[in-house]
Structures are given as C-alpha cells and as structure tokens.
Amino acid sequence: MNRFFRSLFVVALAIGVVSGCSESDRPEASGKAALLAINGIVDAPDATFLIEERSLGATSFGNATQASRYDDLSYTFNFDIFVPGEASRRRLASQTLDVVRDKAYLFVLGGSIAAPSIYLFEEDERLWDGTETVFELSLVHANNTLGAIDVYFAEPGVAPVAGNEIASVNLGERVPKAEYATGEYVLTVTAAGEPQTILYTSETRTWTPARTDTVVILDSNPSRTGGVTASLITAAGGSVLLTDPRFPPAARVLHAAEGVGNIDLAENSDFDNLIASNLAFAELTDDLPLTAGTNTYTFTDAGNQGAPLVEEEFTISAGANQTLTLVGPPGEPDILATVSVRRPFAASGRLNFVNAASSFEAVDIYLLDAGTAIDEEAAYFSFAEFKSAVPLAAVEAKDYELTITLFGEKTVLAGPIPLAISNRELLEIFILDTADPSVAQVKIIRYGP
Incomplete structure (x- = not known):
C-alpha cells in the first residue's frame, strides 16, 4: 500500500563554511516562504540553524526553531553545533535550496553526529482565517532504530487494524498532511504490516481547529522511560512532547538529610507498598516506578509510618525520570524533586x-x-x-x-x-x-x- 509521497533530500554533507551570494547579486524576489527546522539527533547538543551564515535560532533535541519567512531566492542552509574544546563551531550539514514563494519548508536534522542527514520537505503554506473546523496533520519518520512503520490516527478506543493505517513510511519519509475534523484522537505507530506490534501510542489529545501540525517520530531519549520520542511541532515552531501512557515515570530516591536516621518513602499514603524502605544517609536507590499524575509523597522514619518527616505533592508526567531527594537538617526536612537528565552527547x-x-x-x-x-x-x-x-x-x-x-x-x-x-x-x-x-x-x- 503506497499512500505516502517522498519529498526529501538525504543530503551529502558539506563540512566547512559555504559562502552565499551578496544581496546585490541576487535576483529580485517575488514573495516569501516559511522556514522551520527540527533537531532530530538524540546525541547532539543544541543545533543552530542558519540561512547562509545568519542564525535562525538554536534548538535542542526534539524541538524546533521559531518559524521564519524569507524571500523566494536561492540559499544555502546549515546546521552547526558547539563542541567543547574545539576552536570554532562544527558544521554538521548543509543544503542548498531554491526557495519558492508561498511554500512551507521543514528541515529535519537527522541521523547521528557521526553521520548526519537533512530531511527536507516542501508543501503549500496553509493560511488559516480562524473560522475553520478542521486541522491539518502530517508525520515524519526520523527514528534511526525503527524500520518501516504504519501510522494510525483514530478516535480513542479504536484499535489498530491492518488496512486502517493512514500511511506506511520508512526512515526519512513523511506522511503527507491531511485534514481532520476537530476532536479527540490517539496517534499509534506500529511495525509495518503488524498492527499488533505497537511501537508508540499517544495519550488521548483534543486537536483544535485552524492549525497545521507535524508529529516527528524520533529516537528514544535516555532521559525518559519510553522507547520512542514523539514531538508535536506547530507551524510557528512550538514543540510539545507527546508522552506514551504505557510507560510510567520512574524515580531514584536519595537520602541527603544528614542527622536523620534511615527512612521510608510512600506514594499516596500506600505504606503497604513502599517506594523505598530503610534507606540510609547518602544511599541512592535504583530506578523505581511511580504513578503518572499528581501524587503525594511521604518520607517517614524507617518502619514508623505514623511519624511523617515531610509530605509534599508533585505532578510527574508519564515517561519522566526524576530524583526525589530528602534534604535538610533534622527537624526541617524537605523534598527536592529534580529531573534526571540522562541524554548523553556524542562529542562531549x-x-x-x-x-x-x-x-x-x-x-x-x-x-x-x-x-x-x-x-x-x-x-x-x-x-x-x-x-x-x-x-x-x-x-x-x-x-x-x-x-x-x-x-x-x-x-x-x-x-x-x-x-x-x-x-x-x-x-x-x-x-x-x-x-x-x-x-x-x-x-x-x-x-x-
């Protein structure tokens, strides 16, 4: 079933500075086009997106630059990163493009630091007047670990069934944008031809009208517990992480309150199923599963459930990795909740x-x-x-x-x-x-x- 189109270039990379024409050498422009870039390399630092040598913004993994509009002329677009210890910024990838007026261009920096690629997509730019009752959605496959995938977009409770996929795509390809009525939907990604092999599923989301969105399927982020990263990118360059509810959050628990004896930790007063027990000072647990949502966490002296040391409420999203730390001197304990960032950089x-x-x-x-x-x-x-x-x-x-x-x-x-x-x-x-x-x-x- 071939219901997708491939509108991309896997770019032969140019390392070094590529010089563009001066403004006086350029032909006269007749209009403008929209430009948007996404950093899709999981082991990369922030990537700067440049038109010629002018920065259009820097973006971290899974996020986009703010949308820009430029004349319909010919340009060389570049992605650079900063690597500690190197004298100048490192050029990862370049792409020369004749920009066409009234088009929207999406540049996805993909691959890896060692072998980067640019996936480039062009489409007609949609201008909304705010009276519409539909929205547009497309999807880009930029996950290096997956083969061909099937994409399903349906109302909540509708299981994936072969033949009902909206498209099948390979790495570097895009599901063409399509219109959908405003409402609640679930996005599901499966192995190609295997609807029972679910690789990713979103939470139920209400999609509002008069907007053009793109979902980019990316490599797994070690900072999260899920297996696939799904990032929703708006036409303006906004980014929203679409979590997979099948993967609960996790936390390591650290006892950092010197002078306090061994401790227990309970979630939502469930002292029969402690998150951590008999934890000594300076001891750190392995990753422990938590419940997604807003929960109450209570530290007590070990084995003494009736004497809470401190109790606080935190909201933790599905797939998040946290560290919950008991801090403070005896008599003044507190809970410090920090995001446990674990995404490494290939070059530092x-x-x-x-x-x-x-x-x-x-x-x-x-x-x-x-x-x-x-x-x-x-x-x-x-x-x-x-x-x-x-x-x-x-x-x-x-x-x-x-x-x-x-x-x-x-x-x-x-x-x-x-x-x-x-x-x-x-x-x-x-x-x-x-x-x-x-x-x-x-x-x-x-x-x-």
Missing part, C-alpha cells in the same frame, strides 16, 4: 550538579585540569544554592579535578577529587553534608558508556 561529556547540603547556603564549584590549584582560577559555577540544580552543561572529555568551596571564598569544602569524563557520558553530581558541618562530600552517578 555532560555535567549536572545539585546542591543538597543544608550546611552551606551556597557553594562554588571548580572544575580544573588535574594539578591546577584553585587560588587564581575562576569557578566553573559560582553560587550554587542549597536545594538547587546547576544548569546542565557540556564539557570537554578529559581528566579534571573537582573542588567545592564556600561561595565567594577559596575555603575548600570537598576536593580536589579526580574526575575523568568521557564522550557520551553524563555525570549527575550531588553535593552532600557530612557529620562535620565544615566539610562536604560528593556523590557521583554516571550515565553512559
């Missing part, structure tokens, strides 16, 4: 720091080459407050020494600690108290090779 390491040490209102973090004293060096990050996460950052893969000091001072709380970081490795580093209020410790969790 990544670092994620969390200050869970209640003895220190704020600390400075030094990350220096091995053997370098901190005396005359600037901090890697200054003023990491208690109960806060330092913004995630990419770092060059090499050997470092990690040192933690009081904020604004060179008073060492922990370190120097040897720290080797590899490409494709993400380190989640928790700063913890010790029994000595003038000394900190670090707990390092590694994700990656």
Whole structure:
C-alpha cells in the first residue's frame, strides 16, 4: 500500500563554511516562504540553524526553531553545533535550496553526529482565517532504530487494524498532511504490516481547529522511560512532547538529610507498598516506578509510618525520570524533586550538579585540569544554592579535578577529587553534608558508556 509521497533530500554533507551570494547579486524576489527546522539527533547538543551564515535560532533535541519567512531566492542552509574544546563551531550539514514563494519548508536534522542527514520537505503554506473546523496533520519518520512503520490516527478506543493505517513510511519519509475534523484522537505507530506490534501510542489529545501540525517520530531519549520520542511541532515552531501512557515515570530516591536516621518513602499514603524502605544517609536507590499524575509523597522514619518527616505533592508526567531527594537538617526536612537528565552527547561529556547540603547556603564549584590549584582560577559555577540544580552543561572529555568551596571564598569544602569524563557520558553530581558541618562530600552517578 503506497499512500505516502517522498519529498526529501538525504543530503551529502558539506563540512566547512559555504559562502552565499551578496544581496546585490541576487535576483529580485517575488514573495516569501516559511522556514522551520527540527533537531532530530538524540546525541547532539543544541543545533543552530542558519540561512547562509545568519542564525535562525538554536534548538535542542526534539524541538524546533521559531518559524521564519524569507524571500523566494536561492540559499544555502546549515546546521552547526558547539563542541567543547574545539576552536570554532562544527558544521554538521548543509543544503542548498531554491526557495519558492508561498511554500512551507521543514528541515529535519537527522541521523547521528557521526553521520548526519537533512530531511527536507516542501508543501503549500496553509493560511488559516480562524473560522475553520478542521486541522491539518502530517508525520515524519526520523527514528534511526525503527524500520518501516504504519501510522494510525483514530478516535480513542479504536484499535489498530491492518488496512486502517493512514500511511506506511520508512526512515526519512513523511506522511503527507491531511485534514481532520476537530476532536479527540490517539496517534499509534506500529511495525509495518503488524498492527499488533505497537511501537508508540499517544495519550488521548483534543486537536483544535485552524492549525497545521507535524508529529516527528524520533529516537528514544535516555532521559525518559519510553522507547520512542514523539514531538508535536506547530507551524510557528512550538514543540510539545507527546508522552506514551504505557510507560510510567520512574524515580531514584536519595537520602541527603544528614542527622536523620534511615527512612521510608510512600506514594499516596500506600505504606503497604513502599517506594523505598530503610534507606540510609547518602544511599541512592535504583530506578523505581511511580504513578503518572499528581501524587503525594511521604518520607517517614524507617518502619514508623505514623511519624511523617515531610509530605509534599508533585505532578510527574508519564515517561519522566526524576530524583526525589530528602534534604535538610533534622527537624526541617524537605523534598527536592529534580529531573534526571540522562541524554548523553556524542562529542562531549555532560555535567549536572545539585546542591543538597543544608550546611552551606551556597557553594562554588571548580572544575580544573588535574594539578591546577584553585587560588587564581575562576569557578566553573559560582553560587550554587542549597536545594538547587546547576544548569546542565557540556564539557570537554578529559581528566579534571573537582573542588567545592564556600561561595565567594577559596575555603575548600570537598576536593580536589579526580574526575575523568568521557564522550557520551553524563555525570549527575550531588553535593552532600557530612557529620562535620565544615566539610562536604560528593556523590557521583554516571550515565553512559
């Protein structure tokens, strides 16, 4: 069954700067077209989308640039990334295109860092007046791990049945856009010809009228528990992650409240089925399943359900990975809920720091080459407050020494600690108290090779 069209170019890549014509050399434009780009490489950092050498915005995995409109002329479009340790931005892929007026162009950066591709799609631009009762939807297959897929788009409760798919597509192809009446729908992706082999299914979603959307099927994100990433991209460049309700969220639980004895954790007061039990200070659990939605989490002394230490309500979406940390001194405990980011970068390491040490209102973090004293060096990050996460950052893969000091001072709380970081490795580093209020410790969790 061949109900799709293939409107793409798998681009032969050009590494290096491609120079365009000057404005004076260009022919006169007769109109404009819409341009949109998506970063579909799961192990890539933010990718900058450029027209010639002018940036149209940077975007992270699964997200899009803000839509732009440009004259119907010939341009070279580029995707660049920043790699720590390299002198200039690295050009991943380029595509020369004669832009046609009143068209909408979608550039999907796909493949991998080692072998990137651009999937390019062109369609007539739809202008809505707001009175319509329908919407348009298309789908792009950019998942490197899947073969051919069948796509179903139906009302809730309608199971996939061979012959009812809206299209069958291969990697790099798009299901052409089609009109649908406003209402509730479920998107389902199965292996081609195997409706019983469900690879992805969305939650029930109400689709509103007068809009053009594209769903992009991407590789699995290690930061989430699901097997397929589905990202909804609007014509304006908005991005929405479409979660798969079959995959519950998960959490690691960390006991970081020095001076508090062993602890239990319950979800929604279900003390007969504890999330974690008898957890000692500085101990971290493996990933534990949670319930999607808004739930109450209660920490108690181990075995003492009648004496809650702290109880808080959190909303956690399907597929999310979290870390639930008990922090604070005895008598003032609190729950710190942080997103557990685990998506590595192919060409660098990544670092994620969390200050869970209640003895220190704020600390400075030094990350220096091995053997370098901190005396005359600037901090890697200054003023990491208690109960806060330092913004995630990419770092060059090499050997470092990690040192933690009081904020604004060179008073060492922990370190120097040897720290080797590899490409494709993400380190989640928790700063913890010790029994000595003038000394900190670090707990390092590694994700990656």
